[in-house]
Amino acid sequence: MSDTAIPSLYQWCGGSAALQRLTERFYQRVREDALLAPVFAHMGGDHPAHVAAFLAEVLGGPDDYSRRHGGHPQMIRQHLNRHLAQPQRRRWMELLLDTADQLGLPDDPEFRSALVGYLEWGSRLAVINSQPGASVDADAPMPRWGWGEAKGPYLP
Template sequence: MAPSIPPTLYDWLGGIDALKRLTTRFYERVPEDDTLKPVFEHMGADHPAHVAAFLAEVLGGPQDYSAKHGGHPEMIRHHLNRHLTNEQRKAWLRLLLDTADELKLPDDPEFRSALVAYLEWGTRLAVINSQPGAAVDVNAPMPKWGWGEVKGPYLPD
């Protein structure tokens, strides 16, 4: 009998519908957070869907963000010269995980460990790329996150 292939993190959490619910509810809650409110006060109505598509691709779902929005280099461009702080990063992470709990997304330890690992890595990269002098690597591949096997633009294969 062939070994079963584990589902992607994307499939495990419920696919694009779950990610859209997560990002929509998260950004509804942002104005209540004094640390995050100024970061996102000029956000467009399509921002939650773009973030959902980005997370979907990173977590093993469809490559819609790359096809429609320019992939990882474009995500980096959105963070250039934003001067994000570690306090804002931690507030974003805290609120996103609290929203995942509110929406009853999977909370099993293996899934949450993998999800938090990506979110920690990704938010730290966002802060780094928001500082003066940061530049976009136009060839940076989209990170691909899984159950402990990580491949990304700044990680060894």
């Protein structure tokens, strides 16, 4: 089988429609969560769509987030000075993965391993970038996640 016949993680999970459903439902749940609701108290109505577009691009889908919102540097800017902590990060992960289960996103080990790998990496990076003194590299490339490999801005 050639590499072109292997679907991207984006295709495997159901594309933009699946990611939009995931982020919409997830952020509804966030608003009801005692630990996360304060973090997202000022979240705009378009936040779930922005996150869905970001995830789509990271997982091999269209580059809409980069073209419309400024790519990875803009995502980093959204986390500056938010003072996120590990308990919030862990709850964010738990709630997002539970929402993926509820909505029936693929649960095969290969897909979930890749998805969890990105979410762990990205959420830990968000915590780091939320601390005092963090800055944005305006040239930071968009991370790209695939089947068993990562191509992030901090990886060779």
